[in-house]
Amino acid sequence: MSITTAFELEISPGADRGEIVILLASYNGGRFIETQLDSIARQSYGNWRLIVSDDVSTDDSVRLISEFAASRPEGQVRQIRGPGRGATQNFLHLIEQAPQGAMLAFADQDDEWLPHKLARAAAALSRVSGPAHYAARTVVADENLSPITETRHFTRPLAFRNALVQACMAGNTSVFNGAAADLLKQAVAAAQAADIESHDWWAYQLTSGCGATMLHDAEPALLYRQHSRAEMGRNDTPLAMARRLGRLFAGEYGGWLLANRAAFRPVTQLLTAENREIFDRFSDALDRSGPATAMSFRRLGLYRQTTVGTAALLSAAVLGRL
Incomplete structure (x- = not known):
């Protein structure tokens, strides 16, 4: 197991390192989801596909997602119905529906991705053989996406002895290469049955436990919006x-x-x-x-x-x- 905490990467904007399938869990996110979808569309890394699992929203989320899908090339955006059991089960459902062997990226409905997010993740993962799990720092922002501060930079090893008792690989920044994504798919049914609290904590435990390379980027990947209805908020105050x-x-x-x-x-x-x-x-x-x-x-x-x-x-x- 190796850890990289800061990257010196030469990223070619058009470099194709394989398709990344983005898994976005939505629920009554109409107020912010357009910003997130637009930021995905602006990624410098163009080889992506998006699956949105909507958890029976009662606002205009489904319509906004459908309009975004219609604006993209045919087949690039797919919308499915979530299980209606909360955000964690919705993300696990998305893993279950994801194609075998593809790189996977988690996405929250209310963030704004920086244009280099997928490119940096793909470049970092391309340097690794075997399973690898990438995550990054974020810029904490207020409801209007005005920056407040950057999240913590972890200094102790990102390893199974840590993962068993703490979640450190932020789900909204996590990207998994094909080998790590296959581990998630093999283990997801047991996680669903156990009704785990947090999909990103479980993913950190699984990938570190299976000997994957853990990559934590010191460069922020997104604006992490803080608002009253957020499923998860910042944990460093x-x-x-x-x-x-x-x-x-x-x-x-x-x-x-x-x-x-x-x-x-x-x-x-x-x-x-x-x-x-x-x-x-x-x-x-x-x-x-x-x-x-x-x-x-x-x-x-x-x-x-x-x-x-x-x-x-x-x-x-x-x-x-x-």
């Missing part, structure tokens, strides 16, 4: 951190860990031998009492990206909140 700690000590986080465990148990054969052993020990730790769970986590070397975050995780475990 003091208020957001306080809310996360509240969920951790309230036991909600522990439920997410159990759902993730249920998603992996049927597909552990996909993991590397080392990571399969780590998963088995992690799984056993979740069934122990508080202090024993914390001790097992320490022995396994599980970590979050900050010392404070790791300490909070272990404290919650000691108190039996997992």
Whole structure:
């Protein structure tokens, strides 16, 4: 497993490194979705196809998506009906519907992609043999897309011991090469059945656990719009951190860990031998009492990206909140 955190890439605007299939989950996104669709159309990387799964919207989302599809070459944009079970299940449904062997990119309905987003991802992935998962920093923006700040740049390794307890590969920037996308497709049914909390956390766990190369780009890929109806918001403000700690000590986080465990148990054969052993020990730790769970986590070397975050995780475990 290797990690790249900053890229020096020479990108030819017309370079074709294979088709990227974009998976966009929509639900009542009519207020912002045109901006996102237009930003996809403006990508310097032209070899893309878009599948939009609309989760039974009651606004004008379906009409706007249909109008965008009609403006593009025939077959480039496909609209399907979502399962009606929330954003995570909608993204899992999209993975299930995606073609075999293609590169895949997740897309949220309310962001604005920077023109180089797909080109940088494709160029980075083209340097890797075997499964690879690319993600990038974003520019946090307000409701009107006025920039506020850039998201954090992670300094600790992006690896399975981190992925088991923290989501670090942002879904709205994630792009998977064909080999990594095939791993997602092999494991998606178990994730659907387990009703996992977060598709991007699950994808980070799966790709890192299977030994994929993790690529995290220090160059921002998109404007990450913050608004009152956003499914997920930024997690680096003091208020957001306080809310996360509240969920951790309230036991909600522990439920997410159990759902993730249920998603992996049927597909552990996909993991590397080392990571399969780590998963088995992690799984056993979740069934122990508080202090024993914390001790097992320490022995396994599980970590979050900050010392404070790791300490909070272990404290919650000691108190039996997992």
